[in-house]
Amino acid sequence: MIYKIAVKDARYKLDGNAGSDAIHRDPVYSYAVTQLADDSGITGTGFAFTLGEGNDLVCKAAEYYAQKLVGKDIEETMADFGTLFKQLSDDQQFRWLGPHKGVVHLALASVTNACYDLWAKKKGLPLWKLLADLSPEAVVNTLDFSYLEDALTKEQAIVLLTEQQAGKATRGGILKTGYPGYDTSVGWFNYSDEKVRENCKKAIVAGFTAMKLKVGSADPERDIRRAHIVREVAGADVKVMLDANQQWNLPDAISICKKLTDVNPYWIEEPTHPDDVLAHRKLAREIAPVKLALGEHVPNKVIFKNYLQAEAAAFVQVDAVRVGGVSEFLTVSLLCKKFGIPVVPHVGDMGQLHQHLVLFNHIAMGHEALFLEHIPHLQKHFVHPANVKNGVYETPQEAGSSCELIGITI
Incomplete structure (x- = not known):
């Protein structure tokens, strides 16, 4: 069970002119880091990427999402994570700020990624192996297909993954x-x-x-x-x-x-x-x-x-x-x-x-x-x-x- 959460603002100044592009001339590579502590002694870590001063805004939003996970079992959570992802991304307190973009969506990324990290650590597996070993149905249950139904349904996604099993x-x-x-x-x-x-x-x-x-x-x-x-x-x-x-x-x-x-x-x-x-x-x-x-x-x-x-x-x-x-x-x-x-x-x-x-x-x-x-x-x-x-x-x-x-x- 997740019993404790923490969100940290991590910023790293780059050396020389590294990271510079046509828009971002002096970037500070930054992570809004979410940590989820499980009562088994394992901590899941996830983050979203920003370039500096806005990082604290993402951290504040990530704290809001992460608190909703306290008391949840990670195995049960990931068995139907697609439903939880939709609930969080449509949260009425934050949806107006997006929907599904900007600070609030970056915050959701940080929390979501911590969930996947904790899940893989609980299984004792690198994330690639955990995902690759899942059945098509189990993979799809971690996803949210809302607003995609005209292009890809949940059922079509299961078929697509099933077709790839042989290779x-x-x-x-x-x-x-x-x-x-x-x-x-x-x-x-x-x-x-x-x-x-x-x-x-x-x-x-x-x-x-x-x-x-x-x-x-x-x-x-x-x-x-x-x-x-x-x-x-x-x-x-x-x-x-x-x-x-x-x-x-x-x-x-x-x-x-x-x-x-x-x-x-x-x-x-x-x-x-x-x-x-x-x-x-x-x-x-x-x-x-x-x-x-x-x-x-x-x-x-x-x-x-x-x-x-x-x-x-x-x-x-x-x-x-x-x-x-x-x-x-x-x-x-x-x-x-x-x-x-x-x-x-x-x-x-x-x-x-x-x-x-x-x-x-x-x-x-x-x-x-x-x-x-x-x-x-x-x-x-x-x-x-x-x-x-x-x-x-x-x-x-x-x-x-x-x-x-x-x-x-x-």
Whole structure:
């Protein structure tokens, strides 16, 4: 039984110009951390990701949600977590502040993720294994399909997962080989051209076969020049992604994206405002065959549904510390599987939680194992940091979701 909760505000200043992009020039990577203490002596840890001053608002909301779990048994809770998730996300005190977005939804993510971590620890299993061993019905019972019925029902989700059962053993081979990563730190926005060039060389030596550059400069020629630097160093066979972090309006996005096609980008990420589904659809058609990736700032399953229905995204970057946590992440992954779109998460968690979720997506859901973003800057703060060697995430073996932070205790 959960008998005690704690919510902590954890903030980490980055070194140098790390983390900078076209919108966030001086970010402070921050976590609203929820801890759930069980009377068996186990503590579940979950968090949502922010970039600084707003973190305390998320913590305050997370305390409200977490208090509702006191006295609950985690096994019984997770057996029908989808129902609880809907009740919490529709809480009449908070729903007006969303619905299902912003501070309150980030808070729900923190609490939800703590529930999954506690559940896995109670089972003595890494989260990926707990999820992969569940029956399709048990997985679906942890999810909320409200507002998705026109695209995916609970019954259809069970069928989808059931159809993938036969291939689980074969796809489980990835547990030995590891899940591929890509280096997102070669080209932070405020890095000099020389540092971008140096970082690209280091990434190749480290075994990465894909890397990402931040674009969205006031002068598009800067973006074009730096993109060519990355392509020159990386060579033709390395995947190069470009991330504008929502900087452009639609006319500028069309113009600049067309100029960037010379470097053969694997995708162009977050080109314009994340709420503007129709702008992304128009842009996707204008710059095809160059593909769009998005999802870092898409707050919930309904908007992801709209993007998929509009055929506006070729890659979905749903983030379990941005949407309503693991539950909503898995719901969006099922939607993407239904629509045939790959899931390549944004990693506000630095890949800690998502290394578990992409393994489940591949093994149990049949998603292609493309790669997972790798950001190393907070590695020293985790009890069990993600282990990336030769450009590959090694499979985590510790019980839980790898989200415990050093020095954060209940």
